[in-house]
Amino acid sequence: MSLRDVIVTVNQMEADGVIDRYAIGGAVGATFYLEPIATVDADIFVAFKSEPGKLLITLEPILDYLRSRGCFMKDEYVMIGDWPVQFLAPTSRLVEEALDTAVEIDVEGESARVFRAEHLAAIALQTGRAKDKARLLQFLEQGELDRNRFHEILEHHSLVDAWNRFERQFLKNEQ
Template sequence: MKRTLDVLNQMVKDKIIESYAIGGAIAAYNYIEPTLTEDLDILVSFEHAASASGLMTLTPIVTYLASKGYTEFRKEGIVVSGWPVQFLPVANPLDAEALNEAIKIDIEISPSEGSVSAQVLTAEHIMATALAVGRPKDHIRLTQFIEMNAYDGTTFCEIIDRHELRAKWVAFCARFDIFDPYETTRKP
């Protein structure tokens, strides 16, 4: 993974992407028990990604990676040093906030390889995104965060309020018989 993250960091230096943050299962691994994943989800922002039609295009990323020899696709990702990387452009205000508030960490790869710096989404933004998307695996991830108390309840509640996810949260808590920590952390 070190080489994959080195490539991502170089993409920022080369101004192919403005910034990135690791999301999904790999980001969650920093806070809760690991889960099996086949790819690396990368939330990205980049300046000139919109086409004339207004649609986002990953052409600058694909072209850059192809010039470095990364042309294999596996599922939804481009394979970069053995890892399928799924580039997810910022698509909504929650994504933009999550990317802006991502934290920089040093990921220890191994004693021989050392560590590499990377941006990772906060626990609360991982949870809010999982709540917004709402797939079964997202519900499992939310439950893991709750059971491990691996998040700040006040911060999470502020995020779900800002992004109008309160109704989804109440429904999630009711469906899975989870005590709604929102009620104890919400400011009057």
């Protein structure tokens, strides 16, 4: 089963009301804008349906749905065909906003909802691991960012200092 099949499955989950809204992030999301980025898993961010009378959000409805379609759990992943998939709830206002403003991109006749490039870049800056910084550099190098929108996001989510540090560390010789 291919990544496109994963997208078909997740779209069906949304159509069947198992999840409210989803968007693809991480390396798979970045691949919509950049060159293919090696990854072992697909990150799907979801707005979880809250169940009446329950305060905690749970993955159980998603897992039940997928199990009934032949998927299974492996470590922290749900295996959808050959792909380990992580269903993630937004853990910050930045990721919530990325989910709310994600865009639809056609994948050979199947619509996929994906974080905007500017949000993927801002999340990479916020996360700040070596591979995230490398990804942010790729976004910049390939001219994939709307600089105004990107800087608005940085200001809105208090990431300007982190951006200034990143600029000093990686971009001082590029200007």
